[in-house]
Amino acid sequence: MTASVPAFPADFLWGVSASAFQIEGSPTADGRGPSSWDAFTREPGRIKDGSHADVATDHYRRYREDVALMAGLGVGAYRFSVSWSRVLPDGHGQVNRKGLDFYDRLVDALCTAGIAPVPTLFHWDTPLALEEKGGWLTRDTAERFAQYASVVAERLADRVPMWITINEPAEVTLLGYGIGEHAPGKGLVFDALPAAHHQLLAHGLGVQALRAAGARQIGIAASHSPVWPASDSAEDRGAAELYDLLTNRLFADPVLTGAYPDEGLASLLPGPVAEDLKTISAPLDWYGINYYNPMLVGAPQPASPAGEFGGIEIPADLPFAFRPIEGCEHTDFGWPVVPDGLRELLVRLRERYGDRLPPLYITENGCSYADAPDPVTGRIADDRRIEYHAGHLAALHRAMAQGVDVRGYFIWSILDNFEWAEGYRQRFGLVHVDYETLERTPKESYAWYRDVIKGGR
Numbered sequence: 176m177t178a179s180v181p182a183f184p185a186d187f188l189w190g191v192s193a194s195a196f197q198i199e200g201s202p203t204a205d206g207r208g209p210s211s212w213d214a215f216t217r218e219p220g221r222i223k224d225g226s227h228a229d230v231a232t233d234h235y236r237r238y239r240e241d242v243a244l245m246a247g248l249g250v251g252a253y254r255f256s257v258s259w260s261r262v263l264p265d266g267h268g269q270v271n272r273k274g275l276d277f278y279d280r281l282v283d284a285l286c287t288a289g290i291a292p293v294p295t296l297f298h299w300d301t302p303l304a305l306e307e308k309g310g311w312l313t314r315d316t317a318e319r320f321a322q323y324a325s326v327v328a329e330r331l332a333d334r335v336p337m338w339i340t341i342n343e344p345a346e347v348t349l350l351g352y353g354i355g356e357h358a359p360g361k362g363l364v365f366d367a368l369p370a371a372h373h374q375l376l377a378h379g380l381g382v383q384a385l386r387a388a389g390a391r392q393i394g395i396a397a398s399h400s401p402v403w404p405a406s407d408s409a410e411d412r413g414a415a416e417l418y419d420l421l422t423n424r425l426f427a428d429p430v431l432t433g434a435y436p437d438e439g440l441a442s443l444l445p446g447p448v449a450e451d452l453k454t455i456s457a458p459l460d461w462y463g464i465n466y467y468n469p470m471l472v473g474a475p476q477p478a479s480p481a482g483e484f485g486g487i488e489i490p491a492d493l494p495f496a497f498r499p500i501e502g503c504e505h506t507d508f509g510w511p512v513v514p515d516g517l518r519e520l521l522v523r524l525r526e527r528y529g530d531r532l533p534p535l536y537i538t539e540n541g542c543s544y545a546d547a548p549d550p551v552t553g554r555i556a557d558d559r560r561i562e563y564h565a566g567h568l569a570a571l572h573r574a575m576a577q578g579v580d581v582r583g584y585f586i587w588s589i590l591d592n593f594e595w596a597e598g599y600r601q602r603f604g605l606v607h608v609d610y611e612t613l614e615r616t617p618k619e620s621y622a623w624y625r626d627v628i629k630g631g632r
């Protein structure tokens with residue numbers, strides 16, 4: 176498969192990404208404390224294939240092999256996450272040196288391989304001890320996060336050129352606290368909003384802590400989607416605007432402009448909000464975008480029943496309803512493949528935030544396809560993944576030609592891994608993982624990406 180990609184600037188950063196809970200396994204090794212996701216995976220019925228992540232891809236023990244796979248790809252950077260409860264088993268207080276040592280070894284192995292380590296401090300695995308005290312619904316968790324950020328940065332900042340505070344506060348708020356599809360499994364709907372504010376506050380406090388420890392190049396990884404109204408009717412446009420506000424602007428506006436997009440909504444948040452917004456909007460060196468697909472949103476007709484959408488259980492009575500996007504390919508997850516949505520999103524963000532938008536990195540983009548090794552040749556011909564990434568890189572290139580400053584692109588994900596509530600049945604990796612033997616087999620998309628990177632250099 177030779178899907179071609181336009182030329183990117185010579186210093187464009189090519190990367191791959193993953194997160195601790197999805198790949199590491201070894202949940203009690205070397206003093207790690209439990210996280211909200213360890214507890215969630217133990218609750219019957221939460222994970223669709225009944226699995227847990229106790230082994231996952233066993234990356235904790237096989238990280239050298241995984242770094243070698245990344246070196247073989249020729250990537251300039253690896254985005255991984257640090258497990259908070261490996262470093263601070265109770266979420267605060269006593270530091271677990273052995274847990275930190277793992278990330279120290281990983282960072283050294285990456286540096287030796289010429290790959291820039293890009294850690295994310297929080298990718299959804301809240302220490303259980305903090306979750307049990309209210310998790311992101313409490314301000315305390317944001318303050319604890321700042322302590323954790325200092326501990327990690329003091330150990331790693333000498334070798335880490337780029338940092339990410341938090342991954343997708345929107346998903347944790349909406350899926351974790353709003354509808355309970357993810358840990359901690361709460362269905363608070365609009366009462367989940369404090370979780371948004373406290374994660375944003377944690378981001379701001381984390382930026383301060385990182386800078387104080389000498390960290391450079393700090394950003395956040397935020398999920399964003401273009402939101403398309405289902406029709407031109409005032410009702411559909413209103414519903415789409417509300418969804419855009421709740422998923423895009425609620426999270427980006429405070430960070431980039433220092434204000435919430437709606438005063439009524441800000442008044443529902445635990446304060447002191449005005450004071451906190453100063454912390455939340457501390458200038459960033461860059462802003463990370465995780466893009467998967469656009470959303471087509473309309474008014475509920477006449478009232479929205481409970482149902483499933485894109486693999487997610489949606490409660491009844493929301494003030495908006497999701498409509499399927501037709502006329503395009505869909506991944507095995509059922510997500511529509513709309514590469515130009517990435518260009519549209521980036522141009523829209525640029526128009527919305529103007530000079531307040533720092534340089535961008537695409538910190539995640541990827542697709543789930545379950546291609547397996549051919550029983551005779553062993554080849555994993557994941558042409559649809561190659562098509563997906565080639566299409567999105569072409570769209571990214573068009574956005575850059577329209578003046579959007581994008582500095583790098585990270586594929587989600589280097590390995591097939593534990594895909595949250597889906598368990599192991601959605602495979603996003605450039606490298607196939609056999610969950611019986613834990614054998615890694617590069618897919619054809621791996622060779623394709625290696626050639627793209629080589630060409631880009």
Ligand code: BGC
Nearest residue numbers: 194342343346398465587594
């Ligand atoms: C998350 C990843 C996840 C991916 C695919 C992103 O929302 O950051 O952890 O695996 O999407 O669902």
